[in-house]
Amino acid sequence: MKPTVKKVTLDKGKRIIAISDIHGNLELFKRLLGEVNYTKEDILILVGDLIEKGENSLETLRYIIELSNNQQVYVATGNCDTLWEDIKYEIDDENLLRYMLFRKNSILNEMCDKLSIEVNEKSDINFIKNQLIENFTMELSYLEQLPHIIETEDYIFAHAGITTEDLEKNEVNEIVKRDAFMDEGLAFSKYVVVGHWPTANYGKDRACCNPIINKEQKIISIDGGNGIRSEGQLNALIIDGDNITFHCVDNLLTGEIIKPQQANKNTIQIPWSDNLIDIIEEGEEFSLCRHISSNHNLLIKNDKIFKAKDVIRCYDSTDYFVEAKKGDVVSIVEKTDKITLVKKNGVIGWVENDKISC
Template sequence: MERVIAIGDIHGGLKALIQVLNKVELKDEDHLIFVGDYVDGWSESAQVIQFLIDLSKTINCIFIKGNHDVWAEEWLRSGEVNPTWYMHGGKETMESYEGFLEDEKSKHLHFFENMKMYHIDSENRLFLHAGFTSMHGVEKEVFQQTLYFDRTLWEMALTMDKRLEKHSELYPKRLKLYHEIYIGHTPTIHFNSDVPIQAMNVWNIDTGAAFTGKISAMDIDTKAFWQSDDLPILYPNEKGRNK
């Protein structure tokens, strides 16, 4: 049976990514949707990108672009180092590319350039990295960076009265546009949870892999989920973004 599995932020944690995919027990007919931030944090960002390129040759994959991916893409294209990026995991990403040939870097740049800003499936489920602000949906978002930086969508969903029905006039128009919304970007460990959190019809599957948390993968039909070990366990001699 075909499964659609959403996978949260990875942040250079190749060991954790392989671990969680082994727990998923992938089948050829599975579809994987990654919600972004493949790089920056742990020491294997370049290796994560190479792994995903190879994985996409055998498994149907959709790759959403996150804010860290935008920074890494800009560096691969121009060689310019964004100071904010450098301090938030970029240094580790640059170091992970030591030993990679220019041809390999070029293929990785192509991979970043072809990531999607969002994905809407046949059942009107939206997948994106962060959020959106347009009352008319992601297609009408004026500023593309909102899609990979916005936190207001998640904050709004968290603070809503859970008794509100979707047909209520008080139910936010943004949330009414889609059957479900899957995001990353804002770690659930900041809300005292190391598992995916549902708030109204929004699912946050970033369970803090950049810091002390895990990588999570969720079957979006059954809501069953799998997780890696905490990243500091898998990279005991590193700090990730816990600086």
């Protein structure tokens, strides 16, 4: 299947606002648009994963459809936006029902709730699919017609990445779903703007949720981890002529630094994609662990550690302590007995509890 490429000519006098991975968080999406002062004079480009994982996928989709009908909005599809395929075609009905039972925050469950259809292990998935097709034709048709790639004179927008600038020769499954795109070593003649892979996952010694602009490869990665990581944020890339900036929002509470703190050295951040560990010494709240691929020892909170088959893994973890000055405002991710996990200017790390008021 060839990818669908939408080529558009944009007014160079207008701002381009690019957002990816909204994941059904309508409140955060609206707040972000408000904080960047989005108006009809701007061009809005949404780089996939409009829905799933958040609590308001259906209303988020309807809001985006409304924007698309009235303003200059271009939307590319992401892997989470392809559920229409499972509804329209008999791909794997058993797995579709299993998915609905597993992912409670799904547009499919929201649609069923609107129709007062109970979803359980004994549900007739064919009946559910027929009801959704009949009652949500507009929403499913909108998702179906979304292009895989949006190309402008200066930029290419694709949810997860591309392999070649001969755009129709790209593989659809690799456009909407591929991990760590920037690590593939590809380079392009015009900037390729992608989401899908949280930018925090690229960090080795520390994680940062802000967009990454790689000038050598001409890749801009903008997924702030909204709906994926507990520290996540929703990013807006703002292209105004040659000036590229960003703005972000999250749902975290804030705290204030009351004593300065120096950053530590020789740190690590462990992403989901490389999370094999060994436990060296168990503790009451944290355990001393060894990250297998790096051979780095660090303390990991016990509720971040889990067993998978015959190995031990952890959720996103770090031993980085942020550099902070008195008066700095930070987002509070999680508070423990002695230290608090925070996000400062997008960077994730710990602060000692006596140095923060929250």
